[in-house]
Amino acid sequence: MSGSARVGVVMGSRSDFETMTHALEVLRDLEVPYEARVLSAHRTPRLLERYAGSARERGLRAIIAGAGGAAHLPGMLAAFTTVPVLGVPVQSRALSGLDSLYSIVQMPGGVPVATFAIGQAGARNAALFAAALLAAEDGALLARLEAFRRAQTEAVLEDPFFEGH
Numbered sequence: 001m002s003g004s005a006r007v008g009v010v011m012g013s014r015s016d017f018e019t020m021t022h023a024l025e026v027l028r029d030l031e032v033p034y035e036a037r038v039l040s041a042h043r044t045p046r047l048l049e050r051y052a053g054s055a056r057e058r059g060l061r062a063i064i065a066g067a068g069g070a071a072h073l074p075g076m077l078a079a080f081t082t083v084p085v086l087g088v089p090v091q092s093r094a095l096s097g098l099d100s101l102y103s104i105v106q107m108p109g110g111v112p113v114a115t116f117a118i119g120q121a122g123a124r125n126a127a128l129f130a131a132a133l134l135a136a137e138d139g140a141l142l143a144r145l146e147a148f149r150r151a152q153t154e155a156v157l158e159d160p161f162f163e164g165h
């Protein structure tokens, strides 16, 4: 799903894939063209600069960045581009993702990163948020997003668990 990708999904390590695959699944379901790759603030800093620096001209309108531990990836991407960066704190082994969350959320004023929940929920919501951004100028995507929300509501209302409660 690259070529005319509108959303970039990047992660600091292959070990983040288990979390970030939930973002990819949402983008696929909503038919949002995306590209996905591993990019590290620490291990591939020059590649990160090139990626972020060329993001807008390559057509990206949002970058979802997942990282764990000393999670500099979203902030460093945001330093090199004005394309909105959506940060996903990956649940780390040592500190359960609190380190990731604090690393991503506490950006100094002037270089924003929109920060989502730790782990799977954050990855899903970052993708839904990116879709909402793009839907502002894409009526068909807006319709798919609204259909997703309706289906989610109906799934709760029709859950037989609640019969007789």
Ligand code: RP5
Pocket (backbone or CB within 6 Å): 011, 012, 013, 014, 015, 016, 040, 042, 066, 067, 068, 069, 070, 071, 090
């Ligand atoms: C971060 O370090 C990555 O985002 C990952 O969450 C964490 C651990 O990476 P690995 O040592 O598993 O490659 O940069």
